[in-house]
């Protein structure tokens with residue numbers, strides 16, 4: 022199989038795994054991933070992660086022209102903003118994952134650091150997660166908000182909507198967004214309890230040792 026055919030299969034396999042575990046339901050969520058020649062494979066608008074067809078993924082060439090497959094996700098401006106501002110981005114994943122969305126609705130969440138520092142892995146894989154305001158789905162202003170972060174954040178949380186994470190490839194982006202959802206779940210499970218988060222010294226240790234962008 023060609024590298025592009027492999028990537029098509031991988032996107033659909035990972036999407037189905039996310040769907041089967043309830044990480045995004047119905048026709049919510051979208052994935053994009055760079056092809057070897059600088060193009061982009063993107064999940065079609067209105068498609069369900071549970072039954073994506075590898076042959077129908079939207080294909081863009083390296084100039085950003087739609088050259089094949091179904092109409093792409095309406096969140097293209099959001100995905101494009103990550104590629105434009107983060108040269109290391111090889112894939113972007115967006116979900117409507119329940120616990121992250123619930124956490125985004127709570128008063129008192131820090132918009133600059135959406136997740137409380139509960140586990141080392143969340144810090145290693147996500148850095149600081151920026152909470153963005155409420156936008157209508159498909160609003161190009163989301164792309165402007167991501168551009169405003171100047172490539173400093175790999176993960177953002179769209180308030181009352183869902184997380185968006187860029188990674189070096191589609192597997193890395195999926196693993197990181199799963200970490201975001203799991204951490205939001207832990208935050209909710211421990212909300213209001215006498216919680217013991219990681220200390221500043223522990224966070225600094227993780228940030229230094231694993232070269233995490235923690236601006």
Ligand SMILES: O=C(CO)COP(=O)(O)O
Pocket residue numbers: 048049050051064065066067068093094095096115116117158159
């Ligand atoms: O998550 C979604 C909108 O935010 C799904 O939209 P698409 O079906 O256009 O990808």
Ligand SMILES: [Zn+2]
Pocket residue numbers: 049050115116117158182183
């Ligand atoms: Zn969405």
